[in-house]
Amino acid sequence: MACYPWPWLNQLQQPTLNAFCFMNNAKISVEVRDQFTNWIKSQIFNTPAYTNDQQANYELNAAKFLNQLLRKLNRMAANYSGDVSHELNKSVCMIVELFANNPVQLYQQLLECMEGQCIAYPYKCIYLADMEEAEVLETLHRLRIMVHKNENDNADMKKEHEYLAHEMKELQEFRSQLNMILNEEIQMNRGYQIAQRQDKLNDNLHTLWRKRSALINEFRHTIHMTAQLQDKVLNKYLSQWKINQRLTGSAASAMAESNLYTIQLWCESLLEIISNTKVQLTHVINTQLEGCMNLMEAPDLMTAMKDVTSLYETLIFNSFIVEKQPPQILKMNTRFDTTVRLLLGNALNIDTNQPQVTVSIISEYQAQEIQSTKKATNCTAGEFINYKGRMEYNEGTRLWSVRFNDIRLTKINRKKQPKQYVMDEKFALLFQFIVTAEQCGLVLPVWTISCPVVVIVHGCQMQRGYANIIWDNAFAKINRTPFSVPDxxxxxxxxxxxxxxxxxxxxxxxxxxxxxxxxxxxxxxxxxxxxxxxxxxxxxxxxxxILPGRNHTFWEWFYMVMKLTREHLQKLWFDGRIIGFIQKKQADKYLTNCHPGTFLLRFSDSVLGSITIAFVHETNDGHHEILHIQPFTAYDLSIRSLADRILDYDELSHLYPYIPKHVAFQRLKKKSVRPQDTNYVATELRANLMIPSDSTPDSQLCNNQLSAASEYTCSGIDQLSFFELQDFALFSQDFE
Incomplete structure (x- = not known):
């Protein structure tokens, strides 16, 4: 499939998105749509940055952009006829209606989409194989060549500097000896020679100055290219990996490990390029000749050094990540593990003493403070056990990381709020340590924050906390204020x-x-x-x-269906044997013209976490009616599987529309247990339908819902104890 450059427009919010729906019209050539999106990009990219006191200029620029956009759409409409022209004119009217009084709103929406155009949102994982991996490698190769050339030029310039320094020293000695020559003719000849050598020295000094200026320009070019690539690696690819990681927590699949390994290789290469450029700049700054020091050189060099140092620190800071996120449903006093990692391998040459990483839990407000001040804090919203670890380097894997594998949350400080909103409160784990690289004299505090977590004290709180996490993982914006999400x-x-x-x-x-x-x-x-x-x-x-006519919310109902499916129905669901999400009336409609014994499976609307069977029943007088078996809960299916129950019921013959039930379902294979005493006959649990007789009044059928019973075929009443079960604890295990 062709990959067009305008999918970022699909990130526009409604109703703005409808105004640009013409971009999906195949009757408009790809070239025209491509040109249109490139024009929007150029208008946004060429906009100057305005400060708060220049809001009027910003609004004026947005108004100009809106007028130009409308004119461009009108010209496009004039080039087409029929439906396409009508659609374009309709888009013009929609844009005028939406933004004529507020052009800044459209401008800001397009700008936000442009900034996030390379990020999959909200739920799709993107892999590096889909990205411009070759482009990154090519840019790194070019940068290495540039750095190598700069290094050679720097070395050549150093040799010339040493030669010219020696030449200047000799000339100074000759001048000091000139007045000591008594012979006037010899003195004149010697003075002439000194003047010639001085002229040649001046020429060489100017040549050296030009080379030095050219080298400084090459440094600027290298730093600029490195900054662009680093921004792409950190803010595009690493950001995408973090989103993939977040979505993996919401069941999405992502090749996180291999992607992160590739990103680490890029970060290591960037660090090498930045470090070498930093060293070369230091050499140039320290290489100064008397009489060859242009007054503008030092500020330019200092600016370049400041820029490369900023790149250096930014790369180190952003390469500290949470490789394995903590559980986003965090239960008090329960052991869990989490891992943080520095994506620089051994390229940083960290001090041999293993840095100590500490972890603390922070509230949403504290996370906002850290983001706004760009500084970690000693504030905490709770207490951990085993909250310190040493960053270790693994020679085999080339990883700097620390794993907290026995950490426990023992205390949490919540803000005062109504009890029903406790599970809406989000926290995060703050990891921090100090990077010390003696080679470059760097001491840098580094920190990172985990994905938001919900703290619970009991399993019954998991359901609501899970809803909070799903919504956050799927719909949080890329660069948000912690931990805001759209309502x-x-x-x-x-x-x-x-x-x-x-x-x-x-x-x-x-x-x-x-x-x-x-x-x-x-x-x-x-x-x-x-x-x-x-x-x-x-x-x-x-x-x-609460849903109309029920005593539960939509999420409570869906969560229990999901839990039932994962624990008891997963294979049947994946094999397509369960329609599941269908109304009772719709199920009746599906089965109306089917043969007796045809059935389908649907999740119950009224009973949480249960599945029911609707089937066609033929009465004694030959009439067909749709009956619904009493829903089976997780407790029921833990006693006997759904497939076994269906195969037990003689009244069921074909799965809708016409699959024989023995083809669609297989009995659950159980490990044979050898009887302790061979004098006894083994028993087996069987399901049986309690279909009312034709004389049973309709009022007793309870909307055609049947009871499903179980019968025992056994040799003695004493064998019944074999089927006693413990009470089913709904949240006895963490729900995955």
Whole structure:
């Protein structure tokens, strides 16, 4: 598939996105659309930076941009006819209606999309294989050549400097001896020779000065190219890796390990280039000849040194990352592990004493303070056990890292708020240490912050905390104020996130019909099909508001379905045996014209975390009716699997639409247990449907819902104790 340069426009928020929908119209040539997006980029890139007291100039520039944009769209519309022209004119009207009174808003939206155009948002993982990896390698190769050339030029200039310094010293000695010559003729000849040598020396000094100036320009060029590449590596590729890592926590797949190894190689190469340039600059600064020191050289050199030092520190600071994030649902007094890493290998030549890394937990407010001041803090929002570790270098893997493998949170300080909002409070782990590189005299405090975590004290809080983390991982902006998230998001985005949560790394995904069912359930009202792109959902609708006619929220219902599927139905779900997300009335409609015994599986609307079977039943008088078996919960399926139950029911024959049930389902294979006493006959649990007789009043059928019972075929009543089960603890284990 061709990769066009305008997907970043799809990051525009509604209704602005609709105004640019013509960019997906295949009737408009790729060249025209490419030219249009490049024009927008050029307008934004060429805009000067305005300070706060220049807001009027910024607004004027935005207004000019809006007028130019409208004229350009009108010219495009004039070149087409029919539907394309109508669509372009419609876009013009929409833009005028939306932004005529506030052109700055459009300008800022486009600018934000431009800044984040290389970042996958909100839920898609991008791999380095999809990026311009070859371009980075080519740029690094060019930079190495430039640094090598600068090094050679610097060495040649040093030799010339030594030669000219010797020449100047000799001339000074000759001048001091000139007055001591008594013979006037010899004195004149010697003076003439000195003058000639001085002229030649002056020429050589000017040549050296020009070479020095050229070398300084090469330094500037090298620093500029290095800064551009470093910005791309840190703010594009490393940022994308961090987003991939965050989304991996939300079940997305990402080749995190291999990507990070590649990024580390780039960081090491950048550090080598920056270090060599820094050393070369130091040599030039220290190489000064009397009479050849231009007054403007020193400030320029100092500026270059300041820039390269800034690159050096920025690279070190940003290369300190959380390689393995802590659990984002953090339970008090529960052991967990996390790993931080410095992406510079041994290239930094850190002092042989292993640096000590400390970890603390900080509140959202404290994280905001750290971001605004760019300084780590000693403030903490709780207490850890085993919160210190030594950064170690592994020669085999070439990694500087420290793993905290027995850390525990023993205390947390929460802000005062209503009890129901406790799980909305987010914290983070702050890692910090001091980099000491004696070779370059560097002592730099370095810190990094983990993804946000929700602290719980009991398993029953995990459900709500999980909703908070999913929303944050999927919809947090790239460069946000910790830990702000939008209150309203596009439903289609959320539907993809829910599909990711349910299906994990598999190739299975929710169908359009299943997403439509979830949409109507979450929003509590009928919606058009297909779902429009501008349909949104609020955070409160997602996990706070009770569904109409129920006593639970949408997230509580979906979470329990997800938990049931992962623990008991995963293979059936991935094999496509479960429709699952379908209304009861729709299931009846599907089965209306089917043969008796045809059935389908759907998640219950009313019973949390349960699945039911709808099937066609033929009565004694030959009539067909749709019956629904009483929903099976996790407790039921822990006693006997769903596949075994379906195969037990003689009333069920074909999975909708026409798959024989013995083809669609296989019995759960259990390890054979040898009886302790061969005098007894083994027993097995079987499921049985309690179908009411035709004379049973409809009121007793409870909306055609049947009870499903289990019967025992055993040799004695004393064998019943074999099937006693412990109470099923819903959150006895962490839900993954």
């Amino acid at each position: 309203t998001v596009c439903w289609n985005w959320l539907a993809d996130v829910l599909s990711l949560q349910l299906n994990g790394n598999s190739d299975h995904s929710l169908t359009a019909d299943q997403k439509y069912f979830l949409c109507e359930k979450a929003l509590g009202c009928n919606q058009p099909f297909p779902i429009p792109n501008d349909l949104t959902i609020r955070w409160s609708q997602f996990c706070q508001e």
